Amino acid sequence: MNVLLKMRYLILIFCTCCFQLATAQTFSYPKLATQGKTIGTFVPNNWKAIDTAYGDLNNDGLEDMALVLEYNFPVTERRAYGDSETELIKEFQKPRILAIFFKQKPSNGYQLVLQNNNFILRSEEGGALGEPFKELSIKNNTLNLLFEGGNDWRWKLAYEFKYQHKQWALIKANNTYYNITSGEISDKTYDFIDRRLKQVDGNLFSRNAANIISEEILYFTDLRTLNDFKKPWTWEITKDNFL
Structure with a gap:
């Protein structure tokens, strides 16, 4: 040289x-506008909307809106891993925001009801597969988030939040962990309303012939919400079992 x-x-x-x-x-983090009629109203300078979803979230018959925003530049963030209170890891990546808006009548505009700066995984948090954020959707009055990542061992995380008692409560979730070579798979489905965990262990290549199915009761005091659930993989539901 x-x-x-x-x-x-x-x-x-x-x-x-x-x-x-x-x-x-x-x-x-910017404070998003509280009122507006278009997506552009809620996207600050140097941010962009990377996903949107529409549907009724508060059961009033109006089409509400959810956005995932991403900052245009990477910055240093301290992100929670494992124990959401004590284990923080410094990351250099692009911050993201989850924002939820209720449709207003008769103005036909939107009102901001949630800004969450933590829960959406960043583009560098999916392991060897890269981008882990896969889907934002609104179905049956619930907000749904899907993430995927890993390498030889891969994982899928699905969360279903519902607006109740002025909180965004986690009511259902699914955690799938599998090996692309051996086919070994563990699939856990959580129902936090009925407080049940259903687990299926088996092999992707055996077509469910040898699956082992088990169920257990979930013990917790209150439903987790988007306000106190820091990010995926930070809730230890049972010993060494993180969601």
Whole structure:
């Protein structure tokens, strides 16, 4: 490498480091607009909407809206892993926001009812498969989120939240963990209303012939909500069993 190329390389590294430092020091989550009629009203500068969903969330017959927003630049974040209170890992990635809006009548606009800066997995949190965020949808008056990731061992996480008592309560979830080579699979379905966990262990290639099915009661005090559930993989429901 000649002297000129070395200088260009060093300048590039220096500029990248300065950008990362400046971004980390100046970044803060914006407060989204509380009222508006279009998606553009709720997307701050340097942010973009990467997914949208429409449907009735509060059972009033009107079509509400949910958005996932992503910042245009990576910043340093401290993200919870495992124990959501004590185990924080520093990540350099693009922040995301989940926002939910109720449709208003007669204005035909939207009112912000939730801004969550933590729960949506970032693009770097899916392991070797890359982007883990797969789907945002509204079905049967519930908000549904789907994530996938992993490598040889892969996982799928599905969450179903319902608006009740002015909270977004987690009422159902599914956690699938499987090996793409051996076919070994464990599929757990949670019903937090009935407080039941159904687990299916078997093999992807045996077509359910040798599956082992078990059920157990879930013990917890209150339903988890989007306000106190920091992010996927941070709720230890039973010992060494994270959702």
